[in-house]
Amino acid sequence: xxxxxxxxxxxxxxxxxxxxxxxxxxxxxxxxxxxxxxxxxxxxxxxxxxxxxxxxxxxxxxxxxxxxxxxxxxxxxxxxxxxxxxxxxxxxxxxxxxxxxxxxxxxxxxxxxxxxxxxxxxxxxxxxxxxxxxxxxxxxxxxxxxxxxxxxxxxxxxxxxxxxxxxxxxxxxxxxxxxxxxxxxxxxxxxxxxxxxxxxxxxxxxxxxxxxxxxxxxxxxxxxxxxxxxxxxxxxxxxxxxxxxxxxxxxxxxxxxxxxxxxxxxxxxxxxxxxxxxxxxxxxxxxxxxxxxxxxxxxxxxxxxxxxxxxxxxxxxxxxxxxxxxxxxxxxxxxxxxxxxxxxxxxxxxxxxxxxxxxxxxxxxxxxxxxxxxxxxxxxxxxxxxxxxxxxxxxxxxxxxxxxxxxxxxxxxxxxxxxxxxxxxxxxxxxxxxxxxxxxxxxxxxxxxxxxxxxxxxxxxxxxxxxxxxxxxxxxxxxxxxxxxxxxxxxxxxxxxxxxxxxxxxxxxxxxxxxxxxxxxxxxxxxxxxxxxxxxxxxxxxxxxxxxxxxxxxxxxxxxxxxxxxxxxxxxxxxxxxxxxxxxxxxxxxxxxxxxxxxxxxxxxxxxxxxxxxxxxxxxxxxxxxxxxxxxxxxxxxxxxxxxxxxxxxxxxxxxxxxxxxxxxxxxxxxxxxxxxxxxxxxxxxxxxxxxxxxxxxxxxxxxxxxxxxxxxxxxxxxxxxxxxxxxxxxxxxxxxxxxxxxxxxxxxxxxxxx
Numbered sequence: 001x002x003x004x005x006x007x008x009x010x011x012x013x014x015x016x017x018x019x020x021x022x023x024x025x026x027x028x029x030x031x032x033x034x035x036x037x038x039x040x041x042x043x044x045x046x047x048x049x050x051x052x053x054x055x056x057x058x059x060x061x062x063x064x065x066x067x068x069x070x071x072x073x074x075x076x077x078x079x080x081x082x083x084x085x086x087x088x089x090x091x092x093x094x095x096x097x098x099x100x101x102x103x104x105x106x107x108x109x110x111x112x113x114x115x116x117x118x119x120x121x122x123x124x125x126x127x128x129x130x131x132x133x134x135x136x137x138x139x140x141x142x143x144x145x146x147x148x149x150x151x152x153x154x155x156x157x158x159x160x161x162x163x164x165x166x167x168x169x170x171x172x173x174x175x176x177x178x179x180x181x182x183x184x185x186x187x188x189x190x191x192x193x194x195x196x197x198x199x200x201x202x203x204x205x206x207x208x209x210x211x212x213x214x215x216x217x218x219x220x221x222x223x224x225x226x227x228x229x230x231x232x233x234x235x236x237x238x239x240x241x242x243x244x245x246x247x248x249x250x251x252x253x254x255x256x257x258x259x260x261x262x263x264x265x266x267x268x269x270x271x272x273x274x275x276x277x278x279x280x281x282x283x284x285x286x287x288x289x290x291x292x293x294x295x296x297x298x299x300x301x302x303x304x305x306x307x308x309x310x311x312x313x314x315x316x317x318x319x320x321x322x323x324x325x326x327x328x329x330x331x332x333x334x335x336x337x338x339x340x341x342x343x344x345x346x347x348x349x350x351x352x353x354x355x356x357x358x359x360x361x362x363x364x365x366x367x368x369x370x371x372x373x374x375x376x377x378x379x380x381x382x383x384x385x386x387x388x389x390x391x392x393x394x395x396x397x398x399x400x401x402x403x404x405x406x407x408x409x410x411x412x413x414x415x416x417x418x419x420x421x422x423x424x425x426x427x428x429x430x431x432x433x434x435x436x437x438x439x440x441x442x443x444x445x446x447x448x449x450x451x452x453x454x455x456x457x458x459x460x461x462x463x464x465x466x467x468x469x470x471x472x473x474x475x476x477x478x479x480x481x482x483x484x485x486x487x488x489x490x491x492x493x494x495x496x497x498x499x500x501x502x503x504x505x506x507x508x509x510x511x512x513x514x515x516x517x518x519x520x521x522x523x524x525x526x527x528x529x530x531x532x533x534x535x536x537x538x539x540x541x542x543x544x545x546x547x548x549x550x551x552x553x554x555x556x557x558x559x560x561x562x563x564x565x566x567x568x569x570x571x572x573x574x575x576x577x578x579x580x581x582x583x584x585x586x587x588x589x590x591x592x593x594x595x596x597x598x599x600x601x602x603x604x605x606x607x608x609x610x611x612x613x614x615x616x617x618x619x620x621x622x623x624x625x626x627x628x629x630x631x632x633x634x635x636x637x638x639x640x641x642x643x644x645x646x647x648x649x650x651x652x653x654x655x656x657x658x659x660x661x662x663x664x665x666x667x668x669x670x671x672x673x674x675x676x677x678x679x680x681x682x683x684x685x686x687x688x689x690x691x692x693x694x695x696x697x698x699x700x701x702x703x704x705x706x707x708x709x710x711x712x713x714x715x716x717x718x719x720x721x722x723x724x725x726x727x728x729x730x731x732x733x734x735x736x737x738x739x740x741x742x743x744x745x746x747x748x749x750x751x752x753x754x755x
Contacts, residue, residue, distance in 0.1 A: 018130065019117050022137045026116035029141060030109040030150050035101045037730055040093045041572065042562040044104075044153045048088040051077045051104070051153070055084025058270035059284055061530065063537040066255065067262040068202025069155040076107045076153075092563060104153045111161035112150020116141045118164040119683060125171035126647050132686035135714070139682050142721040144728045145576040146679070148562065149672055151729075156675050159203045163210045163676055166196035167650060170214050174221060182238070190246045198251035202258045206676060209657040211251075217649065218243055259527045274316045275537065278308055278492040279439045280529055283521050295494045299373050299436040301358040302366035304384060306493040309344060309456040310442055311485035317456060317472050318352040319489065320345035321383045321390075321408050327467050330398055337395045337416065339407030340388055343464065343471035344456040353384035355497060359421055366496040373436045375426040378448065383408050387502060389420035390454075392447050392476035397457070398464065404452050404476030421448035427488055438494040444487055452476030455487045546670060546749070550662040553674035556581050557747045560671055563730060564751050570726075570733035571751050574671055576678065578744065579720045583713070584681040587688040588655065591648055594691075598644075609641045609695060640695075647687045654680030 040048065047070065053060045054074035062070065077084075080103025086096060095101055119140045123133035140146060150157035173189035180186050197214060200207025225231060225239060269286035299305060307319040320343050326336035345352060355364050356373060357380040364382060373379060381390035388408035393416065395405040409418045425444040426434050436443060445454040458464070458472025477487060499507075521529075548558040560574040598608055658677035662669060689710060697703045726734050727742065727750075734742070736752060743750045 018134055019120060022120055022134075022141070023113070023117045025141055026113035027110075029116075029147055030113040033729060033731070034105050034109055034151060037563055037565070037570075037572070038095050038101055039563065040088065040091050040095070041152045042091060042154075042560065042574075045088050045091050045093075047073055047153050047155070048086065048104075050074070051082070052084040052086060052088065053270060054078075054265060055082055056268070057266055058268045059266040059272060060270055061272045061275060061533055061537065063534055065204045065206075066202045066258055066534070068199060068258040069158055069204060071258070071262065071265075072107050072158060072203070073104065073153055073155070076103045076105070079103050079106075092566065105151060108150050108152065108154055108157045112146060112157035115146065115150075115157070115161055115164055115679070118161070118168055119679075122164065122168050122171065122650075122683060123686060125168060125175055126650065126687070127643050128647070128687060128690055132690040135686040135689070135710075136683050138714070139580055139685060139717065140679070142717055143577050143580055143682065144721060144724050145574055145671075145675060148572060148574050148728050149675060152562070154672075155203055156672050159200060159207055160676050160679055162196050162200035162203060163207060163654075164679070166193055166200060166210060166214060167654070169193040169196055170217070171650075177221075182242070187242075187246075190242065191250065194246040194248075194250045195254060197247070198254040201251070202255060206658065206673070209661060210654060210676070213650075213653055213657045215247060218247060256527065259530065260523060263523065263526055263530070275312055275533060277310065277312070277439075277529060278490050279521055280526060282439050283526065295438050296370075296496055297438055297440075298370065299356060299438060299441075299491055299494065300366050300370035300496065301356055301361070301373060301379075302364060302370075302497045303356045303373075303491075304353055304495045304497045305356060305438075305491045306348075306352045307354060307489045308492040309486060310488040310490055311456065315346045317344035317346045317458075318348070318492070319354065319454075319456075319474065320349065320352050320471065321386065321388070322351050322469075323386060324467070324469075325410070326398065326405070326407065331465070334396060334401065336398065337393065337405055337407055338412070339391065339405075339410050340383075340386065341468060342390065342406045342408055342474050343468060344458055344474050345471050351383075351385055353493075354390070355382040355384055356380075357382050357389075363500060365498055365500050370496065373424055375424065375429050375432055375434045375436070377424050377436075378421055379424055380420050381422060381445075385506060389418060390422065391418055391420045392450065392452055392454075393419050394450065397473060397475040398468070399473045400457050400475050402478075403455070403457065404447075404450065404478065406454065406474045406476050419447070419449040422446065422454070423448055436491070438491045440490075442488045442490050445489065447476055450476065450478065452478050453487045454489070455484075457486065544668055544670070547668045548671055550659065550669060550674075552747075553659075553671060553678075554581075554585060556671075557745060558671050559748045559750075561749060561751050565730075565733065568733040569735065569739060569752075570730050572730040573727040573750070575724055575727060575748070577717060577720050577724070579713075579717045580682060580685075581678065583685050583717075584678060587685040588652060588681055590688050590692075591652060591684060594688075595644075595648060598641075607641075609644060644691060647684070651680050651684040651687060655684070 050060060050062060050070045051074050054070065055077060077100065080100025082100050082104070083098060086099050087093075116137050120133045120137035123136045124130065146157070146160070169189045169192040173186060173193060176183065176186045176189065193214065197207070197211040201211055222240065222243065226236060231239075267285050269281070269284040273281045273284065296303070309317055309319075321340060322343075324341050325338050326341055328338050329335050357364060358371070359378050359380050382388070383390070386408060388410065390406070391409035392404045392406045397403045397405045409420055411418070422445040424436055425446055426436060427442045427444060429441075434441070447453070453476065455475050455477040456472060457475045457477070463470045463472055546558070546560040552558040556576050556578065562572040562574060564571045601608060655677045658680065659674065662673060693703055693706050693710075697706050724742065726732055726738075739750050739752050
């Protein structure tokens, strides 16, 4: 029973020295001097603001993507003990002592370092030799642009890490398909594929491109499985459900969890609240929640309310009136009703208050018990301070002559009777008997006499002239068939009116409410609104000094100056390794030409690449059916043509899906947007080189000469890396002559101080 104690416990492990060495070199290249410079570098000024808001639990909206990437940066700040107190207002500003620079930059640097061994493993899983895999990893290791981007508090290196992890996981899963289906390792790599894809999309929506590529690849592979007669219908169904669960359901759930954590962390009101609905704002601690806390939920006849337009873009505004009237004649000669002005005012004001009146009664207070207003009910809206009724009639609006003027009615004893009946339509109702609710209900006001809809037209254009105090125009829109948000309003502040006398009512309108009611939104309601805002919110795209077009990226005709030392010539630029980028373009062109050539010849039944099964040997220079060398580890048999197509689909396809969509985007573009695409293109270089050596170099002499050329070419890659490393790491500082010598292209903006 105790026999095992007589023998020593032995644990054996296989260690891939190549993988370990590449990981160590990747860590050194990305982590060395990580705190330098101790100043804000380029987009750190942008991401740093969000990190500070996370530390202070203040809500924000970033239209660049979902919040997972920002949370990872905030995690680094949290681990470093950052309190969020730093003013992120200028590139080059020195960090104060309370800012843990190393911690803030650590996660992007680790992600960038791990991309090196990931590149190695991807080529191995594509069944290329370890020499080719080692070459791919070294090219990623010596890529200046990837080093620069991963050494600062930026998201691209994290995005590329999850993209490569997703590709590697899928390849490992696919290679286990034939002999280990539904085994533990099979499930692990399949699930990790879905998780990595979700994380990539969670960092930046650019990750969606690679996710779609992998979904298409998985779909193609499953299509081939359907034609396998050895698989039963039940087995095919299980494969389909497993892929659906791991590649669609779990990523969607994980994506939702990013927002759940984001909203749980950011529970305080902040500067971005105004673009959200009143209900969302009221769910945050402080801000609107302080104002609306304790309001009655159901709007009743006699309620005192403020009405906020739901659109909220380009600014939030409330239905407003004041004692001033429309001018008798406008500047263009058109006449007006000379009634009291009604506008949409972008600030909180006592003149934003209105009283919901029952047309059949004179009282302006809430009865006991309150009589709630429901969908379809008729109301009159009485301006709280001037006690005049909201009105519209067949008179052209001041700025929108095709729409009706909206006013508060003044009886001039002329033949223009009041038309002040409005029908309440709850847009987001669940039934036709829904009660009009504070904050939650989105309503339209339809004029009974003319069927015009109350609309804040000023949100889409110009404001009123000086006579209207530059406030926003409100009109009665006649030709409305849809529910445009500028026609939809919600009650933001609400109280039950108690005072019938005007003076007492004015005092009441200035006082806070005290009644208790909860208006917490569900997570899904918050997620839906926030996701919609992220997708539709567009900042004004302004021309940036370092912006570029997608065409500039291929030939690297552009660069970005990330940082400049205030006194010396030390500077950091986003610049790629010229030798690597030129080789990547060449490799892509060679792959395309060879593939087209092979396809044409295959139509003529000429097979340049063997159609049969061959085994791949990792020994340099060998591609044999068998090998007796001890150092040779034979991979599973693979079709040479399928290997060529698969490698092109992953590497070439990855480049295409991450690059071509930018030609369709109307946004300010920068060189760093190209980094995911160029990473895939770099992986294509060793694929093409090994193919040329194995299939086009027929003799031993040609193979030797080709190998020598590869060594010479790789030396040039290393030379370019070393030459531009001062601009990659920011040190040592270069002289004026040295900086001028590094301007290899006239389009590069190398910063040279005037003497």
